[in-house]
Each structure stands twice: as structure tokens, then as C-alpha cells.
Amino acid sequence: MNKKKSARLTAYIILLLCLTLAMGVKLLFHACGPHMAHDGSASYMNCHNAEQTVAIIGTCLTALAGLLLLLENKTVKTVIALVTGLGAIAAAIIPNTVIKLCMMTDMRCHSVMRPAVAVVGGIIAICCGVYVILINGKQED
Amino acid sequence: MFKGLAVKNLKGRPVRTAVLVILTVLLSVTVFAGTVIVQSLRSGLDSLGSRLGADIMVVPREATSKKSFENMILQGSTGYFYMNSSVAEKVERTEGIGDLSEQFFLASTSASCCSVSVQIIGFDPETDFAVTPWIKKSFGRELEKFEVVVGNDLNAFVGDELSFYGTKVTVAAKLERTGTSYDTAVFANEETIKELIRSSIDRGMNDFTDVDPDRAVSCILINTAEGYTPEEVANDINIHNTKVRAVRTQELISGVSDSLGGVSKIVGILIAAVWVLGAVILLLTFTMSSHERRKEFAVLRVVGASRGKLAGIVFREALITCLLGGVVGIAVGLLLLLPFSGLIEQLLSLPYLMPGAGRIVLCALAAVAATAAAGAIAAAISAHRITGQDTGAILRGDN
Numbered sequence: 001m002n003k004k005k006s007a008r009l010t011a012y013i014i015l016l017l018c019l020t021l022a023m024g025v026k027l028l029f030h031a032c033g034p035h036m037a038h039d040g041s042a043s044y045m046n047c048h049n050a051e052q053t054v055a056i057i058g059t060c061l062t063a064l065a066g067l068l069l070l071l072e073n074k075t076v077k078t079v080i081a082l083v084t085g086l087g088a089i090a091a092a093i094i095p096n097t098v099i100k101l102c103m104m105t106d107m108r109c110h111s112v113m114r115p116a117v118a119v120v121g122g123i124i125a126i127c128c129g130v131y132v133i134l135i136n137g138k139q140e141d
Numbered sequence: 142m143f144k145g146l147a148v149k150n151l152k153g154r155p156v157r158t159a160v161l162v163i164l165t166v167l168l169s170v171t172v173f174a175g176t177v178i179v180q181s182l183r184s185g186l187d188s189l190g191s192r193l194g195a196d197i198m199v200v201p202r203e204a205t206s207k208k209s210f211e212n213m214i215l216q217g218s219t220g221y222f223y224m225n226s227s228v229a230e231k232v233e234r235t236e237g238i239g240d241l242s243e244q245f246f247l248a249s250t251s252a253s254c255c256s257v258s259v260q261i262i263g264f265d266p267e268t269d270f271a272v273t274p275w276i277k278k279s280f281g282r283e284l285e286k287f288e289v290v291v292g293n294d295l296n297a298f299v300g301d302e303l304s305f306y307g308t309k310v311t312v313a314a315k316l317e318r319t320g321t322s323y324d325t326a327v328f329a330n331e332e333t334i335k336e337l338i339r340s341s342i343d344r345g346m347n348d349f350t351d352v353d354p355d356r357a358v359s360c361i362l363i364n365t366a367e368g369y370t371p372e373e374v375a376n377d378i379n380i381h382n383t384k385v386r387a388v389r390t391q392e393l394i395s396g397v398s399d400s401l402g403g404v405s406k407i408v409g410i411l412i413a414a415v416w417v418l419g420a421v422i423l424l425l426t427f428t429m430s431s432h433e434r435r436k437e438f439a440v441l442r443v444v445g446a447s448r449g450k451l452a453g454i455v456f457r458e459a460l461i462t463c464l465l466g467g468v469v470g471i472a473v474g475l476l477l478l479l480p481f482s483g484l485i486e487q488l489l490s491l492p493y494l495m496p497g498a499g500r501i502v503l504c505a506l507a508a509v510a511a512t513a514a515a516g517a518i519a520a521a522i523s524a525h526r527i528t529g530q531d532t533g534a535i536l537r538g539d540n
Contacts, residue, residue, distance in 0.1 A: 096296070103259065104325055105294040106483055115480030 007134040008069070010127055014084065015065040017124045021091060021117065022058030025051055029116035031095075031109040032102055047109030050099040054117055057091040061124070068131070078132055085128030092121030147457035158462065161426060165466025165512050166473060168419035173474040173508035175412040178485065179405050180500060185320035185492030186401055190394055195240075195271050195362035196371035198388050199232055199378060200224075205386045220260070221246040223357040228384050232361055235378050237369030242268040245334045246359040247305075247341065259295070260326045261305065263334025271362050272328055280314035284330045288313040294324040294483075303327070306340035320486075320494025363387075400491055416511060423519035427459060431523040438527050439535040452524035456517070463516030467509035474508070475501075 031047035064084045071077055095101055095114040102109050151158045204222040226243070233241055245263035264272045266283055276290050284290065289310045291297045301312045310333060318324060329337065335355070365374045371389045378387035431438070438451050446454075478485070478495075486493035495501075 101296060103296050105296055106325060106487060110296070111481070111483030111487060115484070119476055119480055 003134050003137055007131055010131045010134060011065065011068040014068065014081075014124060014127045014131060015062065017120055017127065018058060018061040018065045018084070018088075021088070021120045021124065022055055022062050024120065025054045025058060025113065025117060029112045031113045032107050045102050045109075046099065047095070047101045047107075047113065050095045050101060050109070051113065053094050053099060054091050054113075057087055057094070061087050061091070074135055077135055081128045081131045081135075085125045085132075088121040088124035088128065092118045092125070147454050147461060150454070150458055151461060157426075157430065161423070161462045162466045162469065164419060164422055164426075165463050165516065166470040168415060168515060169467040169470025169508050169512045170474045170477075171415040172412055172511045173471055173504055174478055175408045176504045176507065177474070177478055177496065177501060178489075179408050180496045180504065181320070181482075181485075181493050182401050182404060182489070182491055184494040184496055186394065186398060188320045188494050189492045190390070195242075195390060196365050197363040197375050197378070198390060198393075199229075199361040199363065199382075199385050200359070200388065201228075202384055202386045205388065221248050221359060223359055224385060225353065226356040226358050228382065229358045229361050232363075232378055232382055232385060232387075235374060235381065237366050237374040237377065238363055239366035239369075240268070240270045240362075240364040242270055242362045243358045244272075244360040244362060245331070245338070245357065247334060247337055259305075260322070261289075261329060261334060261337060262323075262326050263329050263331055263337075265331045269362075270364065276314065276316065276328060284313060284328075284333070286330070286332045286336070287311060288329070289333065290314045290316060290328040292316055292324040292326045292328075293318040295327070305337050306344055308337055308340045310337075318494065320492045361385075404489065404491065416515060419512075420515040420518055423459070423463075423516055424522055427455065427519045427523035428526065431455065431527050435527070435530060435535050439530075439532045442532040443536070448528040452528050455524040455527060456520045459516040459520030460513065463513045464509065467512035470512065471505045471508060474505075 031051040032045055034042035034044050034048075061084050064080050064087070067080050068077055068084070071080070090098075095109065095117055101107070101114060105111070201222050201224040229243060243265055247261040247263070248258050262272070266273060276284070280290060287308075287310045289303065289312060291303075291312050291314075293316055295315075297303060297312050297315070299312055299315060303310050303312060305327075310329065316323070316328075338357070363374065365371050371391070375387040375389050378385065441451060441454075442448075482493070482495055496504075
């Protein structure tokens with residue numbers, strides 16, 4: 001497989017991972033549910049804000065990853081890949097580092113959302129690095 | 142001439158190589174993750190034993206019948222129960238008691254950051270022998286009034302202010318991870334806990350039934366004196382005090398120990414099954430591949446490759462595949478085990494304490510070695526078959 005094909009495949013993987021981050025944080029590895037008070041009223045805890053922020057960042061990253069597949073200019077694609085990678089790192093550190101999560105670390109936001117966002121964000125950042133290397137590397141004949 | 146042939150062979154058949162690597166990744170992940178999980182469960186059980194820190198725990202009889210006590214100690218669920226300190230004084234007179242200390246339990250309805258119940262454990266610093274030794278590891282001096290020490294699983298840090306029943310307390314220290322229910326508890330001295338109990342009563346959030354809050358005790362921890370066994374002392378307390386129940390900590394742990402034994406066995410069988418299955422699949426793949434490539438090997442023999450050289454090529458191919466798969470498997474295993482340890486602990490519902498970095502490295506090396514061994518066995522058998530074949534017959538198409 002030549003570098004151009006590998007780069008395109010990597011871009012597809014990045015798009016898929018960004019989509020996983022955006023949708024997964026709402027559907028698969030979401031934060032704790034609403035807390036029901038004694039009077040029956042429901043209130044969201046801090047971790048809900050972290051979930052919303054990651055979902056928004058994930059959506060933006062998905063759009064950026066889509067551009068990697070549509071655009072042709074190498075420099076623009078490099079910049080977009082770098083921004084996507086940095087955005088993914090930002091998303092990874094949002095739960096608990098930027099926005100504090102719930103009190104107990106055995107709660108869902110700590111045990112599921114935080115590690116899942118960190119892992120997916122980390123993999124996106126690595127893939128973006130690989131993509132930049134692939135599109136800027138010497139083309140094989 | 143034959144230098145680098147193994148690598149070229151692997152690169153030349155990317156699909157076959159990818160399938161073999163995926164298989165070895167699976168093998169490596171299973172061996173590595175399984176071993177680390179079993180190690181973590183064992184560390185958790187050891188930690189539970191040492192953290193309980195007493196030979197006998199005496200609690201109100203109704204607490205043991207409701208299972209709340211066992212759940213609090215082993216699973217970290219919150220709760221409280223009280224007995225009058227006069228009962229405790231009666232227990233103190235039992236023969237064979239070495240050390241004795243009282244504890245007070247209080248379950249908060251909400252902590253400051255979010256509405257989650259937290260177990261608050263109060264202890265008497267003058268008599269305590271169970272909590273103080275490991276609080277001292279994280280905190281040099283004694284706790285003062287309105288100071289608390291928080292378990293490692295609580296998202297609170299030194300200097301943070303927490304509010305329980307409207308009373309503000311300061312986090313003085315955070316404990317090291319124990320893998321037990323104590324990771325989600327808050328520790329306070331007797332003065333602070335009595336203040337919190339009073340606040341809870343003022344807000345109508347605590348039920349002391351007929352027990353005077355100032356003379357309330359939740360649990361008595363006992364270490365037996367020399368010459369007495371915990372069983373003797375516990376039986377003596379149970380016979381002479383109908384309102385309480387003395388529970389040997391070993392008795393409490395034995396339930397967890399049995400569950401742990403069961404989980405360890407299942408994980409062990411799973412590791413062995415996957416290893417055998419992986420080795421068999423590798424053997425089949427290498428044998429089929431060698432059979433397909435018998436003409437290629439025959440040509441290599443004709444151009445001067447010795448039987449040993451051919452065996453070496455097959456062996457190197459297997460080793461490269463297994464080492465690559467083994468290392469990737471360890472990376473995948475670490476990516477699953479380290480960030481998701483909290484989730485694994487919840488799913489297992491057993492004391493779970495990840496081993497140190499050194500032991501994890503040892504487990505990783507063992508997993509890579511097990512994966513390489515499976516590949517080596519498979520390669521050795523297929524290499525033996527290749528070297529035993531008649532080159533002339535293969536080239537003539539007789540075989």
C-alpha cells in the first residue's frame with residue numbers, strides 16, 4: 001500500500017474515531033444520569049457539563065476530519081490534522097482536569113466516561129500525527 | 142543470500158501476516174489481562190485483610206442480620222447502626238481482649254460537589270489501632286476537629302472544603318489506594334463525627350432510635366491478648382452479650398476469598414484455553430502455510446539452503462509474528478486495564494488493587510514469553526515437517 005492510500009485510510013480512521021467521540025460520549029460512555037432529589041426534581045451534576053463539552057468538541061473534530069477527506073492541498077490538510085490532534089488532546093483532558101467530575105471515583109463519569117474519552121482522544125491524536133507524517137513523507141514510486 | 146528472507150516473506154503475504162498478528166495479539170491480551178486481574182484481586186484481598194486491622198469486630202446484632210455490616214465492609218455501601226456505649230463497656234470486660242477501640246459510622250446524604258452518599262467513619266485517636274497506622278502514612282500529625290481524611294476514590298484533595306449536613310470540614314489528607322471499601326470513606330476523629338451526628342439530628346436526617354447520640358457506638362474493634370484465640374474471645378462475647386454480635390474478620394474475608402478463588406480459577410482456565418487454542422491455530426496456520434510453500438522451500442534447498450536454514454526461516458517468521466503480536470497485545474491490555482480499572486472493579490464487585498509497575502512489567506514479560514512459546518512450538522513442528530520432506534519428489538510434483 002503506498003503512502004497516499006495509507007494517508008486516506010488514516011483519514012477515514014480519524015473520521016470514524018471523531019464520530020465515536022462525538023456520539024459515544026452521548027450514547028455509549030456518557031456521564032452519570034440526572035440526580036433525583038427527594039422532592040422528585042431532577043438535577044444534573046458537574047459531569048454533565050463535561051459530557052456536553054466533549055460532545056461539542058467531538059462534533060467539531062468530526063467536521064475537521066471530514067475536511068481531511070475532501071481537501072487536496074497538503075499544507076491545509078497538515079494544519080487541519082494538527083488542529084484535530086490538539087482538539088482531541090483537549091477533549092481527552094476535559095473530564096476531571098478541566099471540568100471536575102463527581103465526588104466518587106467509582107461513579108460512571110469516572111469509571112467509564114473519563115477513561116473512554118481519554119483513550120479515544122489519545123488514539124485520535126496519534127492517528128493525526130501518523131497522518132501528518134504520511135502526507136508529508138516522500139512518495140514511493 | 143537468505144538474510145532477511147523471513148521479513149520479506151512476512152511482508153510479501155500481508156493478509157496472512159495480519160491474521161497471525163491479530164491472533165497473537167488476542168493470545169497476549171488474554172494472558173496479560175488475565176494475569177493482572179488475578180494479581181489485582183489477590184492484592185485487593187491482602188489489602189482488605191490488613192486494612193480491617195483487627196481480629197474481631199463487634200456490631201449490634203440487627204446490623205449483621207440485615208447484611209448491612211458485611212456490605213459496608215466488603216462492598217463499600219453506606220450505612221450506619223448504633224448501640225449504646227454501655228453495651229460496649231460490657232464487652233470490654235470480656236476476658237482475652239488485648240486492644241479495643243470504638244468506631245462511629247455515619248452515612249452522609251450529600252457531599253458538597255454532588256448528591257452522593259459518603260460513608261463517614263469516626264475513630265477515637267487515643268485507642269485506635271486500625272485506622273491511625275495507615276492514616277499516618279499519608280498524614281504526619283493527628284487529626285484536629287473539623288479535619289477529615291478522605292479515601293483515594295473520593296474526588297477531593299488536600300485543602301478542599303466538604304460539607305456534611307451543613308457542617309464544613311477540611312480535607313487534611315488523602316489516603317493511598319487500598320482496593321477496599323475504605324477508598325470511598327471519609328475518616329474523622331471522635332469530636333468531628335459527634336459534631337456531624339449532632340448536625341444530622343438537627344436536620345432530622347438521622348435515626349438513633351432509642352440510643353443517646355452522645356453515648357452511641359457503631360462498632361468495636363478488638364485485638365485479642367496473647368494466649369487467646371479470636372474464636373474463643375468472639376464466642377465468649379456472643380454468649381454473654383445478646384444485643385451484639387462479634388464477627389471474626391477472617392470469617393468476613395473468607396466469603397471474599399472463596400469468590401476470589403472462583404474468579405481466579407475461571408480466569409486461569411480461560412487463559413489456559415485461549416493459550417492452547419492459540420497454539421493449535423498457530424500450528425495449523427504454519428503447517429498449512431508450509432504445505433502451500435513446499436515448492437518454495439524445495440527451490441531454496443536446490444539453491445543451497447540447508448535444512449537448518451529452512452527451519453530457521455520458519456522459526457524466525459513465527460518469532461517475529463509472535464513478538465510483534467505480543468507487544469501490541471500488551472499495549473492493548475494496558476489501554477484496557479489501566480484507564481478502566483474502576484469499571485473492572487465495579488463489574489467484579491471484589492476488592493481490587495492494581496499491582497505495582499514492577500509486577501505489571503513482569504506480567505507483560507510473562508505474556509510475551511507465553512505468546513512466543515506458543516509460536517515457537519507451532520514453528521518447531523512445522524519446521525520439522527519441512528525439513529523431513531524429499532526435495533526432489535516435491536519438485537517433480539510427486540508429493
